[in-house]
Amino acid sequence: MFKMFKITQVFKIEVFAKIITSFGISICKRFLTSLSCVYLQDPKLRELLDAGNLGGRLENRMITVVYGPDLVNISYLNLVAFQEDIAKEWSDEVFSLATNLLAQNMSRDAFLEKAGAKSKPYLTVDQMMEFINFKQRDPRLNEILYPPLKQEQVQQLIEKYEPNRQISVDGFMRYLSGEENGVVPPEKLDLNEDMSQPLSHYFINSSHNTYLTAGQLAGNSSVEMYRQVLLSGCRCVELDCWKGRTAEEEPVITHGFTMTTEISFKEVIEAIAECAFKTSPFPILLSFENHVDSPKQQAKMAEYCRLIFGDALLMDPLEKYPLEPGVPLPSPMDLMYKILVKNKKKSHKSADGSAKKKLSEQASNTCSDTSSMFEPSSPGAGLGLIPPPLCRGEHEGVHSTDISSVWPSLPLLVPQQRNRKRRDQNCSIFPSLSQGTAGSEAMATEEMSNLVNYIQPVKFESFEVSKKRNKSFEMSSFVETKGLEQLTKSPVEFVEYNKMQLSRIYPKGTRVDSSNYMPQVFWNAGCQMVALNFQTVDLSMQINMGMYEYNGKSGYRLKPEFMRRPDKHFDPFTESIVDGIVANTLSVKIISGQFLSDKKVGTYVEVDMFGLPVDTRRKALKTKTSQGNAVNPVWEEETIVFKKVVLPSLACLRLAVYEEGGKFIGHRILPVSAIRPGYHYICLRNERNQPLTLPALFVYIEVKDYVPDTYADVIEALSNPIRYVNLMEQRAKQLAALTLEDEEEVKKEVREVSESLQIMLQFLKAPTLLRKTNIASPWELYLLTT
Template identity: 55%
Template sequence: TQFEFDPKLREKLSYEKEGLESKLLTIVYGVDMVNSHAVLMCVCFQIWTDELFDLATNILSRNSSRIRHLYKAYTKLKLHGNSDGRIPMKHIKTEDLTWEVFLKFLDNLCIRPELQSIFEEWYFGARRKPFISLDQFLEFLNDKQRDSRLNEVLYPPLKRDQVRQVMEKFESNLSQLERDQLSLQGFSRFLNSEENNSLPLENLDLFDDMTHPLAHYFINSSHNTYLTVGQLTGASSVEMYRQVLLTGCRCIELDCWKGKPPDEEPYITHGFTMTTEIPFKEVIEAIAETAFKASPYPLILSFENHVDSPKQQAKMAEYCRTIFGDALLIDPLDKYPLEQNIPLPSPQELMGKILIKNKKKPHLEKTTVRRKDPVLTQPSPSRGGEGESEEEEDNEPLPEGKKAASEEGTALNEVSATEEMSNLVNYVQPVKFKGFDNALSKWRRRHYEMSSFVETKAIEILKTFPFEYNKKQMSRIYPKGTRVDSSNYMPQLFWNIGCQMVALNFQTLDLPMQLNMGVFEYNGHSGYLLKPEIMTRGDKQFDPFTEEIVDGIVANTIISGQFLTDKKVGIYVEVDLFGLPQDTKRRCKTKTSNGNSMDPVWEDERFVFYKVILPSLASLRISAFEENGRFIGHRILPVSSLKRGYRYINLRTEFNQPLLVASLLVYTEAKDYVPNQHMGKFAKLISLLRKTTYVPSLSLEELKQNKNLTKLRKKQIKDFNELQKKNQKKVNAKSFIWM
């Protein structure tokens, strides 16, 4: 908006005294963070800002059921009436298009044979009926929709009275309801409802314990946050900081450079490139505005400091102090002094605080020298000073033309900090990486020290990465400098080894960024995800390349799609598993539908991921494409939270925004993994269990009408007598031996 670039206007509006939010309301909208638009309005009340923001970021609304998405489409249709109060399509009167009429219209528009097939599976007996009984619906919910691995004491199966309440909510035919019957329409509405969401709603809220040390969390992190396109050309934007923070990101990057006369104001840009410059002060103000709007948990500012002017570094420190105010954490907490073997504070204890990651001033260094990026080798341990710099000295700087093209980017020319900036650094102190032995040695063990690694160097030491390091200290991974198109690496690779800050280019909505946004959507959109217990406990050892820790099997059946696109094209669906390297096959793909994009059916397309080693670290991506490969929508789901049964998956855009009505009906099943060598014994056990006589659930009326009841009863009595005789023989044999 205009005031971002006009200092005089900003001053007249008393920006620093009262804040623009008390005078103006800016609504930003768009398909992603870069291609956004703003509407500026004068308002009288702060409540407008708060309420509109809450509406736009409501977690339950973003994860609502399919029926809620259909209702949004219905509401949008009703609100688009003309001046005569009619809907443009054939001039339907708005009052005639009720919600019930709209649902009936959809039922007639999309003939759903797959729903009929699912419904018919639960008819008792061979005779087809247009309903299922209460007991049949009870069996469906407990057998198909409930996770069989759940503890029945803590998570008991549903009872008849509970199922009756569900039927009352979705069955509109009162005569059938009086007979404890559920119609196909009622069954369909249940599958569409909030009661049948694909994920537990509690996982959308804050469900992780936030009292662990910072190093025990994955932290949503951004690289070169200010850029809107590539790394070499294009605009830098203050607005990107706002938009990235509003996604829940908790670690953002500021590349700071020395300002030119006469103002000598430090600025932010990508050095040695043709990207534009933005004032450092405006960035700090934007961060102050939005730092804790999406998440109350600590925000880390990762400074790449190229300001070789003590005066301007002092100015940067002053801006941080005055603009952030009490939110800036300057002194360490009393409970967590900067001493050996003292763990980092927790996100809970650092709520509402901003942490600065910037090089500390070496105690013995009096002049500013140029530094080099960490060399990721493992030299012999050396004690080193407490104020040790993250980079080594470089007496032979690279030519300017090669600086931005190196793998490390401009980080290799970072300068030392002055005392003013150094005093702002506490729990996130970057140091030169001298090997894991050095970091974990008894005489060091400074949990507040951390190191950054370019992706290529991090891959080189991937298999030697001890988890003990990331259990106590933090590490940051960033893209190599040769990714000039701002593409991203797959973050899963580094989450698997416990790296906390896996920084990505947020302006590029490629698959890695989509995965990042999907994963960090959970735990209340806080930007912090607690690592699996095996990756944080000191008494646990974990190898990400192991095959030994196997938790389960995930099976998905892609049944059908609904309103995927308005084009008459074939559609196919892909299912990807992102997890540990030794998990089973990574990608499955359905056949392409025959030109049907409104309600395609892939009823027999079943995909099984036979081995998911650590489900709490794995994600499932379900995505739909047109036959030419054009992306339609997708959804990222945490494997550990997948609910069993028939569920609708509402699809999202590349920016993780909900599509209005596009969805997929899938059947998901999760089981305990049984190795091949034990399958014989397992099958034998199952066979023995199946020999037990099966007694279906029947109402009293059905029992009276069932001709096979007498035969079934006789068989049960016969089975019981045989078991009794066998048991008596065993008792007699034992008595004979004793005598």
């Protein structure tokens, strides 16, 4: 295929760049010029192009681009210039463009013009400083605490990416993709939150049925899951303990009354001890679901915990935090490198005889239930005989996930069920399936009770009873359906409860495929231990991993202030501005993609917002599908605007990329409160939140404090007071001729307006002045000063 272009000085480099981009610059193999060009065989075409030997020999005026997906399947693109020097200039420029992997979707002139270089091929220090301080700086930051960059700081930045006093396009691209221009500040990824608050003031990364590698009915159990989950940053793991029936009488961990396999309790404790503090130094919470009806085996369990965990096991409460009403829980900092046990406490009121009698009755019931479980030969018949409280799982649009891709050492596939009708039938047959699978636990022995201190599980009665008892060391667990019920009926009370005590949410029993509920629902209520099935990497689990990626992957995230302070009350269903919280306005423009796939497929981007119900917007934007270009697609889409994000500290933005057939490519979850505005390359993550090597999105983001439409003119005046004052002077002079007012009086009025604006600017730059003067908001200040 041959194409001829009239090449003159009028054409700019980006024209050719767009032509080459359509063929995929990244797969161009080489550029041929001069005598190495492919020689034209057609004599008529050669004669036409060589008319009069314009500007030199034809071979020296040709550019041949060799491109293709590999070294075998290649194609040729030939171009001819009028002059040899033009051909050389183009070949040099195009080659530099092709080898610059970051400059594929935007022409040089366009990028520099956006940055302020106009027609010059570089940015000066002043232009770079203006770009960083006005385009890339977060306007939500206080200018006194976080002043804009000065010329010296910008010069240091330029010297890092370019060894001279001005920055070229290549250096500018390196800056845009560098760590200084990350879409999230690096300090947010490090441990940056206050870890000295009571334990109830944190969201805690929690796992449900940690031992399972697949479904809840017939999946394999694995000790390795505890290692992998802890290494991923989880801080609360679950142990379903059952009586071992071997001659050694060793307790086991399994999912009772199902066909899941058994693993050794001792091996699990050893795995936890091995990996407990590899990722995070903050406390591990062991959630025991204890069905061991043998006092001897419970004693073994306690002994294993004491011997294997050693000093890490917190046996006695800290002196500063006694187990008394009104005393808050210790902080993660106080409990560093400690392991806490959640298990039922033995009631001191019951006599030993009655305790043994109850254990015997439970053993009898357990044996009869187990024998009936394994009677049927077919899985379908077996499902019907599983006791209702012990059947798990409901599917809710999960991605089919190979467990070996989540944890490479476990080659097991998570079974998926997508038949909603069948699921609903199961729910109607067994109404109690939605109540979870815990069943009644065995009575705790003295040995196990001695391990329990700050996490004592009690049956939830009501928020009023819990408030009256005022015992922070008592906690309750809620199956997701009961949690939703409490959240719907008493949202404010649920938040208040979670300020003082811990709560744990776990999936309902109909989720036999190990799918997950949406954790954001319960984070909105301040629930700390929102436990998920870690073996299933669905959207819910992705959001959970995105949440705990920050704060050093410590597994603890500090709750917003109004969810901690006793004098503040919060309704998760609010649609109005929260007292003391500044809402945000967020705008996102998807510009282009980078190396999204090595296949010739179309791609598209979806944008979601998760947070409070009023903030949540599923598929707020879905771009058009790029036409067969997954290497460097460009989207001409409108900017998506989230006008009012009521609670930025609990909201997250999700950008996800898919192939045209719906296959997931990568995504990124970003906390709204930490997003930086400006132009950014956003590196994508896979389903397991691991960074992908090359795939990235290039976006432009604007984020600012939300301003009601009523005050839009005021903000416009504050953002550009000189323009506003000049406009006021012009209008005042025009009116003076009609009202016959003295010109000095007009100027005086304008000066007063200007002074009011200056006062407002000072207060807005230092919000602490507002609190000192008892002024509720800048709008009240505006009314006072005007």
